Amino acid sequence: MFDLTPKKDAGRGRFVGRIWVEDQDFNIVRLNGTYSRSSRNNYYFHMDSWRLNLVPGYWVPAYIYSEEGDFTAGAKNVIAFKAQTRLWGYNLKTSANNDELTNIRVDSVKDDTPAAQDATPLAAEREWQQQAEDNVIERLERAGLVSPEGDVDKILQTVVNNIEITNNIELPRPVRTRVMTTLPLETFSVGNTIVVSRGSSTCCPMKVAWPWSSPTNWLTSFWVITWAASTLSTTACCFPTKRRTRTSDSKHIPEEEAAADKKAIEMLKASPYAQKLESAGLFIKALQARTPQLTALLQAHLGNSFTENGTVTRMAALATSAPALDINKLDQIAALPLGGRVKLNPWTTRWRS
Numbered sequence: 100m101f102d103l104t105p106k107k108d109a110g111r112g113r114f115v116g117r118i119w120v121e122d123q124d125f126n127i128v129r130l131n132g133t134y135s136r137s138s139r140n141n142y143y144f145h146m147d148s149w150r151l152n153l154v155p156g157y158w159v160p161a162y163i164y165s166e167e168g169d170f171t172a173g174a175k176n177v178i179a180f181k182a183q184t185r186l187w188g189y190n191l192k193t194s195a196n197n198d199e200l201t202n203i204r205v206d207s208v209k210d211d212t213p214a215a216q217d218a219t220p221l222a223a224e225r226e227w228q229q230q231a232e233d234n235v236i237e238r239l240e241r242a243g244l245v246s247p248e249g250d251v252d253k254i255l256q257t258v259v260n261n262i263e264i265t266n267n268i269e270l271p272r273p274v275r276t277r278v279m280t281t282l283p284l285e286t287f288s289v290g291n292t293i294v295v296s297r298g299s300s301t302c303c304p305m306k307v308a309w310p311w312s313s314p315t316n317w318l319t320s321f322w323v324i325t326w327a328a329s330t331l332s333t334t335a336c337c338f339p340t341k342r343r344t345r346t347s348d349s350k351h352i353p354e355e356e357a358a359a360d361k362k363a364i365e366m367l368k369a370s371p372y373a374q375k376l377e378s379a380g381l382f383i384k385a386l387q388a389r390t391p392q393l394t395a396l397l398q399a400h401l402g403n404s405f406t407e408n409g410t411v412t413r414m415a416a417l418a419t420s421a422p423a424l425d426i427n428k429l430d431q432i433a434a435l436p437l438g439g440r441v442k443l444n445p446w447t448t449r450w451r452s
Contacts, residue, residue, distance in 0.1 A: 100119050100120075101117065102116075109206065114132055118130045130146075130147075131148075133148045134147070137258055146164065147165075148163045148164075149162045159446070160186050164182070165181070166181045185443075187444075187448050188243035225272055228272070229272060230294055237277075245278070245442065246449060249448055249449050255276035255308070258372075261371050265371060266370065270312050278294070279297055279401075281296055282297050283395070285402040285403065286403050289424070298396065356403055356413070377422060379421075383411055384421055386434070390406055
């Protein structure tokens with residue numbers, strides 16, 4: 100462990116603080132401090148950066164915490180914030196294809212297998228839809244937005260199966276679940292695949308229910324993905340491999356979301372999670388109380404946001420049956436910390452408990 104102070108006249112932007120190094124190759128594993136000699140128009144924030152030994156010989160940044168208290172850097176400048184920065188995707192697998200299209204090849208496809216020869220028109224159409232759905236999920240995974248399948252997906256799949264069985268839901272194709280690597284609270288569906296964000300996975304029964312609960316919601320995603328398959332280029336336009344998209348136009352209109360919320364609550368009340376809806380409602384209340392401070396966390400990028408004009412709109416009816424929110428009550432756990440339930444391996448982008 101070393102305490103560092105810049106030399107006199109070393110110039111601006113020099114690190115001051117403490118660093119930790121491992122004792123074999125002297126790689127930096129943590130640094131806590133700031134940069135000195137800021138000017139009126141140039142600020143340096145205090146930070147605590149952690150690095151992980153993910154593969155032999157590599158210590159890479161994985162988590163950075165930043166915080167500033169109230170201070171005045173001029174006549175009218177007041178800065179106060181807390182922030183988390185998480186990094187991942189160091190070993191993402193890139194596509195071996197040089198083109199930006201999907202893997203479906205219509206002109207040269209010739210399948211002589213008995214299953215293909217005996218497929219009815221309806222079965223063939225469903226296979227086509229499934230392939231289109233797989234293409235979009237694969238593109239999201241290659242972009243580092245969706246984690247490879249793992250144990251967390253199996254847990255969410257169990258939740259979906261429980262809701263599906265207790266509500267006597269039968270669909271022509273199976274429902275699957277995948278987890279996004281991003282933290283903003285959002286869920287969306289790609290055909291019959293429910294995608295839950297990293298931040299939303301701490302409350303999976305509530306979040307997993309609604310993306311496919313509404314027939315309108317489900318059919319909208321169904322037709323969008325079918326169109327993507329038929330054109331062979333929509334997938335590449337929506338989720339490019341190298342250029343990351345800031346937002347995606349996969350949102351639904353408020354009427355569809357309201358219908359999905361209503362149907363989801365009915366499904367949850369008939370599911371094994373009916374006795375846990377009070378905790379879900381308490382989570383909604385905590386989210387509403389913190390909405391002004393969590394604008395970035397509540398801004399969806401691929402699906403619909405949980406808030407509208409500063410008010411939580413997603414599954415808001417659950418809050419009516421929840422107990423009063425009391426931040427001073429130590430045994431009342433309204434929400435888990437971000438990353439508190441599962442961990443993401445920054446190198447492989449895989450989940451671990």
